[in-house]
Amino acid sequence: MNLPKSLRYLLSICIVFLLNGPVSGGPPPTIIPLTVIANSEVPVDTLSIGELRDIYLGNSKQWNDKSKIRPSYYNSKSGHAKYFFDEYLGISAMKFRRHWLKKVFRGDGSAPLAFGKTDDVITYVANNPGAIGVVAQSNIDTTLGIKTLVIGLLDTK
16 A cells, blocks of 8 residues: 555654653653751751742841851752752742842852752761752761751741
8 A cells, every 4th residue: 555655744643642642641740859958057957948948049048046058959960950949949940040140249148059969969068057958869868967857848938
């Protein structure tokens, strides 16, 4: 059976869609494991999403004991930073960078430190009082001078 070229093309597109499943459904979303860690001397064990957002956007600069907050995060190429910005901070990575460029230009703080390796974030947090970090790891060794923080799902602000 010799079909016209346009019909063969249309059939091949249909077969591709049939083999890949429905366009609107797709695979379930991937859950990216992130853990918020803090220096063991940080005076809190839990934060709300709003409090975490305020820290990373520079609106909260001190812990409740007046010690300086030093935020950091794991800036990976694998999507962890994008997930953190989108799901935890409610802002895109581009808007986050623009936000901090404006704040730094106005002299209103320093942007959170970005590290290319989870181990570098852990080392920074362990060695700096008041430090907080977001890492792509769930099994954190708390003997290193760090602790994990519980992040509340509800925004209490």
